[in-house]
Amino acid sequence: MYEILRLISEFGPIIVLAGTFFEGEVFAIIGGFLAYRGTYPFQMMIALAFVGSFIGDFAVFLFARYSSNHRWVARWRSRKKFAKALQLVERYQAFFVIVNRYIYGLRMPGLIALGLSRISIARFAILNLIGAALWAGIFTSVGYVFGYSIGSVFARLEVMERGLGITLAVIAVALTLWFAWRQWGPALISRVRNGRGPDDDQRRLPSKLARIKSRSQPLRGPGSEE
Template sequence: MQLEAFLSDYGLWALGIGAALEGETVTVLGGMMAHRGLFAYLPAVLAAAAGSFASDQTFFMIGRRYRDTGYVQKVRSRPAFQRALATFERHPTAFVFLSRFLYGLRTISPLAIGTTDLSTMRFALINGLAALAWGTVFVTLGYLFGQGIEALFGRVKSLEHLLLPFIAVAIVAGGVHWIVRYRRRASVG
């Protein structure tokens, strides 16, 4: 089976799962795929939003369910967690909505919010609206970036030409992330 055929058949599922697990990079790539016509724009936005919503809802529920356990208490003692809670206390609705757009807070924020007294229904409502906005922003960026590639380089003939730069960027970003994390741990320990 050709890669393009596979992505056109399973692409929206892959986009939703990728948005849940990785986030922006996969969602921007989904916008580029929509630009290529592998699937429609609106379903791409909805798939990305659904994946992002499910991920944040899961972390919220983990925080809610296990807020008194050792692991969550350990995570709760971290400075990033404490900063997230302090900001949440000042502006709870804005924090829930905007935290997915802030680098470094996307995963820890829903877990932190789950340890608060914010109701599950209120979190789900704000989370759903924020996920739609987030999905729209990043799929649109990918869609527009796809148009920019075509304007600069002409019609890209295969999906592999779109995937290779993202794979390269992901490898470099992962390496940089690992090095920064390793150096932080070395300087702390």
Template sequence: MTTFVEHLLSVPGWLALLLGGVVAGQGHLPVVAVAAAGIGGAISGDAIGYVVGRRWGRRILDSVLGRFVRPVRLDRAEHALSTRGGWTVLLGRFTVALRVLVPGLAGMGRMPYRRFALFNVLGAVLWGGAMVAAGYLAGASWQHVAHLVSTAGLVATAAVVVLLLAWHALRGRRRRTTVDA
């Protein structure tokens, strides 16, 4: 039999905020407190991810995980995040895969913490506020909204992957054209 804590830890953050908004909409919790807790958790979670990436990221990747990531691609990702990664931090909050990876990569790429924190806070406020508001407004139809949010997250992730693949293909085509000329 699973405990309440095990269930709580297995629930994705967006769903917890959505359900918190539903409970607040029913008058059982203040909506501001739910939003503040969710936004604070999102900010601190990504800040921890940044610190872990900055301090131990390379060591983690040099061990088991390094087999799955080519060093050249990792170097490019780190450089991109350190130079223009603020928007990546913000937009990454809204996609499933990037929400987990971006903070650690930003730390590994030595993105200045002030810039990371600015976009982390902005993303957490927008994302957390939207999830709580959606639950608050959804009320009894929260399951429909949860399905929509989950689908939108998967679509956003797929769109990012498609854009990256298209960019990679165009870049390869340009290189081949330059070499052939």
């Protein structure tokens, strides 16, 4: 688990920038957590989250604007969430650009709807700038404020990971013993109750064969006397 933290600390700026470009809140919070630990400056993490969010949303908007017939855009347009996002764009165009990031499940269909709407590129860019700045500041601050709690969660996860490994090992040993007992246990108990070991049958086999031969009658030939 600490190896994961080390990798996040080492590649923190790249992770925050790429993560906020493609996804969002989680990576901005990670940036705030790294700032809390003193790995990177707080202002740097806010700036990276802002740039990633602004460029990511602007790229989707432009793609929908100039590639409206693309299959990827058409696939989003066929979903129910797109119709809901389009209604919000028509009613609250400027406000929706700013708050679209905060509405779960509507970020992508909302950007597609904005790209297909009549809003100008300049107007969207300005509103997107404001929205990205507010968004980056809020979620990076959340990661910074709750940095101690996040660290405690990682520590608890490591303890849980070790406990899970021990539990799985115990279960594996128990299952092995159980299958072995199912396979050979009854035969072993039977031998113990009869007072003989596993090699007794082999030692007694010659005497049994001798008794069988002594009891058997010799075969009579065609000319034997009656």
